[in-house]
Amino acid sequence: MTFDRDPSHLRRLAMLLAMPETDALEALREIADEEPWLAEPIAELESLPPERWQAEHTRLFVSGYPKTPCPPFESAYRQGNMGGTAAPDLQGLYRRAGLESGEVPPDYLGTQLEFAAYLLDAGSGEGDTDCSAGTLAAELWSNHLCRWLPRFARDLQTQADLALYRGLGERLARLCSTDEDRTSEHSDDV
Numbered sequence: 001m002t003f004d005r006d007p008s009h010l011r012r013l014a015m016l017l018a019m020p021e022t023d024a025l026e027a028l029r030e031i032a033d034e035e036p037w038l039a040e041p042i043a044e045l046e047s048l049p050p051e052r053w054q055a056e057h058t059r060l061f062v063s064g065y066p067k068t069p070c071p072p073f074e075s076a077y078r079q080g081n082m083g084g085t086a087a088p089d090l091q092g093l094y095r096r097a098g099l100e101s102g103e104v105p106p107d108y109l110g111t112q113l114e115f116a117a118y119l120l121d122a123g124s125g126e127g128d129t130d131c132s133a134g135t136l137a138a139e140l141w142s143n144h145l146c147r148w149l150p151r152f153a154r155d156l157q158t159q160a161d162l163a164l165y166r167g168l169g170e171r172l173a174r175l176c177s178t179d180e181d182r183t184s185e186h187s188d189d190v
Contacts, residue, residue, distance in 0.1 A: 006120075007118075011113070015031075025045055041164035119133040
C-alpha cells in the first residue's frame, strides 16, 4: 500500500475539504507531523484573518461567482450538475458495505475518501464474502474516484489562491493514476 492510499491519510484529506471552523488552524497544527507539507500553508494561514480562509473555501467549493471552480461532487464533475446518477450509484455501493452516507450527498469527495479509508481498514481483516472490502474498494476507485478526481485535483491546483488548497490538490492528484489515456477516455464525462 502506498502512503497516498493509507486510511489515515485519506481521512485527513477528507477533513481538509470541510469548511474551516474556529479551531481549524489548531486542527491543522495537530496533523502537521503526519502531513509535513502543511507547514507552508499553516504559516500562510497564520498571517491571514480566518474569514479569508473561509471565503476561499466558499469560493472554491460552495458558491464562486460566476461559477464555482471546484465543486467537490462527482455528479458536478462527471455530469455537469448536482444529483446525477453518480449519487445513487455510490449510495448502492455504500449499502453493499452496510453503510449509509447520511445527510451528506453520497458523491461528495469527503464521503468517498472516508469510504475508501473505511474499506482499507475493513480489508485488513476480511474473510470470504461476495462484497469483500477489496472488491468494493476497486469499484470505488475505478468506477468513481479515478474517473473525476484527477480533473478536480488539477482544477484545485490552478484555481486556489491559498497554499493549503493548492497542496491539497497535489495530494489528491496522487491518489489516481495520471495516464493520459485515462484522462482522454473520460473527457466526455463532463
